Amino acid sequence: MYGDEPKLDKVLIVKKSFIEILVPFLVGFKQDKGKGIDNLRVSINNALAAHRRNRADRS
Numbered sequence: 230m231y232g233d234e235p236k237l238d239k240v241l242i243v244k245k246s247f248i249e250i251l252v253p254f255l256v257g258f259k260q261d262k263g264k265g266i267d268n269l270r271v272s273i274n275n276a277l278a279a280h281r282r283n284r285a286d287r288s
Contacts, residue, residue, distance in 0.1 A: 232280070239277060243270045 241247055249271050 242277075243273055245270075249275070 245266050252269075254258050
């Protein structure tokens with residue numbers, strides 16, 4: 230979604246307000262211990278880093 234939507238940037242997608250909007254769309258997500266906004270933020274950052282590495286490998 231980040232790469233397809235020009236209004237999204239790497240700062241916005243890790244903000245608490247944006248992540249809270251996404252939570253209802255996450256299949257099988259329950260806000261149990263260890264599955265809070267901070268942990269989702271870490272997962273998003275990890276996915277962004279992997280995406281950057283994959284793009285660098287293609288160049």
